[in-house]
Amino acid sequence: MVKLSFDKMGGLLPAVVQDYETREVLMLGFMNEQAWHLTLKTGRVTFFSRSRKELWIKGNTSGRHQIVKEIRIDCDDDAVLLLVEQVGGAACHTGHRSCFHKEVHNGSIRILDSPVFDPKEVYGK
Amino acid sequence: MVKLSFDKMGGLLPAVVQDYETREVLMLGFMNEQAWHLTLKTGRVTFFSRSRKELWIKGNTSGRHQIVKEIRIDCDDDAVLLLVEQVGGAACHTGHRSCFHKEVHNGSIRILDSPVFDPKEVYGK
Numbered sequence: 001m002v003k004l005s006f007d008k009m010g011g012l013l014p015a016v017v018q019d020y021e022t023r024e025v026l027m028l029g030f031m032n033e034q035a036w037h038l039t040l041k042t043g044r045v046t047f048f049s050r051s052r053k054e055l056w057i058k059g060n061t062s063g064r065h066q067i068v069k070e071i072r073i074d075c076d077d078d079a080v081l082l083l084v085e086q087v088g089g090a091a092c093h094t095g096h097r098s099c100f101h102k103e104v105h106n107g108s109i110r111i112l113d114s115p116v117f118d119p120k121e122v123y124g125k
Numbered sequence: 126m127v128k129l130s131f132d133k134m135g136g137l138l139p140a141v142v143q144d145y146e147t148r149e150v151l152m153l154g155f156m157n158e159q160a161w162h163l164t165l166k167t168g169r170v171t172f173f174s175r176s177r178k179e180l181w182i183k184g185n186t187s188g189r190h191q192i193v194k195e196i197r198i199d200c201d202d203d204a205v206l207l208l209v210e211q212v213g214g215a216a217c218h219t220g221h222r223s224c225f226h227k228e229v230h231n232g233s234i235r236i237l238d239s240p241v242f243d244p245k246e247v248y249g250k
Contacts (some may be wrong), residue, residue, distance in 0.1 A: 002229050002233065018150055025143055028139055028141060028199065073225065073234070074152065075219050079224075092200050099201075100197040104127050104197070107127065108127065112197070
């Protein structure tokens with residue numbers, strides 16, 4: 001029986017998504033208990049959107065789903081790590097492979113790679 | 126100039142720590158603005174402990190510091206990814222290399238590896 005601590009952050013806990021093969025960290029989202037159970041049940045990563053305040057099946061708009069390969073939880077049962085197959089090769093709404101594509105270097109930001117897709121074509125904005 | 130969004134979670138944001146060489150995700154902690162600036166300034170990972178409500182220089186008790194090699198921030202500037210050299214070979218207070226050492230498998234938990242150190246010897250409890 002897997003029991004997570006959703007109480008430390010008002011019903012949410014952070015979920016880190018990592019590419020199953022390359023081990024690249026793709027993004028971080030938040031899950032409520034329903035999102036967690038849906039992720040387990042469907043095998044596709046589901047978050048709870050803090051801005052929209054609703055369940056967010058990753059990839060439902062872009063087609064870039066995240067297929068769960070392994071699930072790990074941390075020592076305190078208050079964070080989740082999901083190893084996934086990233087459909088379409090990119091997790092970020094900017095078109096970049098990873099949401100963590102901005103490197104802090106000598107006090108400023110440099111962008112690490114080029115977008116894999118054009119957000120305007122995918123999201124229409 | 127690097128500006129992060131600390132306002133979405135009452136002054137805190139999640140920070141994922143990943144091993145610089147193996148790309149293993151070691152842990153997830155939270156930073157307030159002071160912890161973030163100290164991490165940048167000292168090159169050692171510093172969190173804000175939600176339970177103790179104080180700055181937490183990772184490794185100050187155990188000697189297992191995390192030396193920052195690369196810093197990345199995400200598309201929304203509300204999450205941080207730190208690639209580190211993990212001093213002493215383990216990040217978790219249980220003695221395991223990673224805090225994410227519990228795998229969810231067929232609805233139950235299995236422990237992925239053996240502890241690298243004995244917590245009783247390090248923390249005296």
